Amino acid sequence: MSLTFKEASERVDRFIGQFKEGYFPPLLNLARMTEEVGEIARVISHQNGKKPKPGEEVGDLEMELADLMFVIICMANGQGLDLEKGFNRMMDKVEGRDQDRWTKKENS
Numbered sequence: 001m002s003l004t005f006k007e008a009s010e011r012v013d014r015f016i017g018q019f020k021e022g023y024f025p026p027l028l029n030l031a032r033m034t035e036e037v038g039e040i041a042r043v044i045s046h047q048n049g050k051k052p053k054p055g056e057e058v059g060d061l062e063m064e065l066a067d068l069m070f071v072i073i074c075m076a077n078g079q080g081l082d083l084e085k086g087f088n089r090m091m092d093k094v095e096g097r098d099q100d101r102w103t104k105k106e107n108s
Helices: 005-016 026-047 061-078 083-097
Strands: none
Touching: 005 061, 005 083, 026 061, 061 083
């Protein structure tokens, strides 16, 4: 199933909208993002040589990245931001700034 930024934002908003507490404040979301990035780092470390502690799972990188996306969408929604607009602005920036930064692949 394909999902746009807008659809993901609306789906998260419907979920969060069920609860009186609503979105967490920005600093708490930042703490949650930091926690998720740590979990991503742990999975990548396990996948690249570091053995998990006894009883610890290697982890699921796809799920950890999705957890981070959820928190990012929560932060954007809570601040009234449009992630699609922001993403497009960011891509315009890197496509212009970095277009000659690395060695391009030759056309096959």
